[in-house]
Amino acid sequence: MRCSMLELQDVGRRFGDRWAVTGATLRVPDGQFVGVIGRSGAGKSTLLRMINRLVDPSAGRILHNGREVSALRGAELRRWRQTCAMIFQQFNLIGRLDVLTNVLMGRLNHVPLHRSLLRLWPSQDRALAFSALEQFDIGAIAAQRADSLSGGQQQRVAIARALVQEPRILLADEPVASLDPRNTRTVMDAIHGINRRYGITVMVNLHSLDLAHAYCDRLIGMAAGRVVFDDVPAALTDDVARTLYGLEAGEVLDAPQARAPGPGLGHAIPATV
Numbered sequence: 488m489r490c491s492m493l494e495l496q497d498v499g500r501r502f503g504d505r506w507a508v509t510g511a512t513l514r515v516p517d518g519q520f521v522g523v524i525g526r527s528g529a530g531k532s533t534l535l536r537m538i539n540r541l542v543d544p545s546a547g548r549i550l551h552n553g554r555e556v557s558a559l560r561g562a563e564l565r566r567w568r569q570t571c572a573m574i575f576q577q578f579n580l581i582g583r584l585d586v587l588t589n590v591l592m593g594r595l596n597h598v599p600l601h602r603s604l605l606r607l608w609p610s611q612d613r614a615l616a617f618s619a620l621e622q623f624d625i626g627a628i629a630a631q632r633a634d635s636l637s638g639g640q641q642q643r644v645a646i647a648r649a650l651v652q653e654p655r656i657l658l659a660d661e662p663v664a665s666l667d668p669r670n671t672r673t674v675m676d677a678i679h680g681i682n683r684r685y686g687i688t689v690m691v692n693l694h695s696l697d698l699a700h701a702y703c704d705r706l707i708g709m710a711a712g713r714v715v716f717d718d719v720p721a722a723l724t725d726d727v728a729r730t731l732y733g734l735e736a737g738e739v740l741d742a743p744q745a746r747a748p749g750p751g752l753g754h755a756i757p758a759t760v
């Protein structure tokens with residue numbers, strides 16, 4: 488039987504006369520936890536944004552289970568974005584709304600527009616949203632305004648909102664870049680938890696090689712818009728990292744914290760399929 492898969496075939500994106508990403512060819516089987524690493528400007532965000540079509544590819548094809556998602560339009564594209572949830576460094580919550588309503592926004596495509604406008608959310612959706620919050624230990628703050636929360640709490644709300652979309656893929660664009668070490672760990676654990684518990688494929692852009700080693704099954708290294716490394720984290724030696732990061736290698740390799748073993752280790756899925 489053919490396994491479920493996200494496929495990028497020679498995908499690229501040009502802005503003006505510059506290619507932000509070029510020739511990206513990847514096959515990501517369902518359930519994998521993939522880290523995307525590389526120096527600033529390497530094309531990591533553009534790669535993720537093309538997958539859920541926030542940015543359209545200028546070249547190549549993106550397929551999910553054989554269906555070309557790079558060709559979807561209208562309602563089908565909206566359904567794809569539901570299947571392929573995304574979280575961001577800046578959380579993208581609606582600050583003046585309470586936490587529960589923010590999470591319920593993840594159900595927008597599941598309820599008629601008038602019900603969501605009048606906040607007449609079906610009770611099963613409210614229960615789903617509460618249960619998502621409780622999973623991330625933030626059920627107690629369901630009634631608080633989103634802009635009153637810490638960064639780590641806000642990112643967990645964003646993950647809960649993504650989860651109630653019932654996605655098959657979660658794209659996380661530098662989800663911990665603005666968090667302190669304790670919140671970083673909590674948020675990475677939350678993302679890792681939904682990957683392992685529900686088999687949701689995760690693709691996450693990370694600046695920290697420690698986190699990449701600790702959580703990911705597979706690392707995709709990008710440099711100047713190209714995929715230049717694609718393997719299990721153990722294959723990312725310091726020499727490879729130096730090639731990937733060039734002059735910035737000192738910053739990522741001299742991180743003060745030791746490479747603590749994270750929950751991802753010991754569960755490596757072969758990177759190539």
Ligand SMILES: Nc1ncnc2c1ncn2[C@@H]1O[C@H](COP(=O)(O)OP(=O)(O)OP(=O)(O)O)[C@@H](O)[C@H]1O
Pocket residue numbers: 502506507525526527528529530531532533534
């Ligand atoms: N909307 C845009 N318009 C023009 N150029 C863009 C746009 N988005 C990205 N780029 C350019 O594409 C290249 C890749 O950017 P991208 O944000 O994908 O890199 P990145 O690896 O995610 O970087 P960072 O880690 O700093 O976020 C950069 O040169 C960037 O300036």
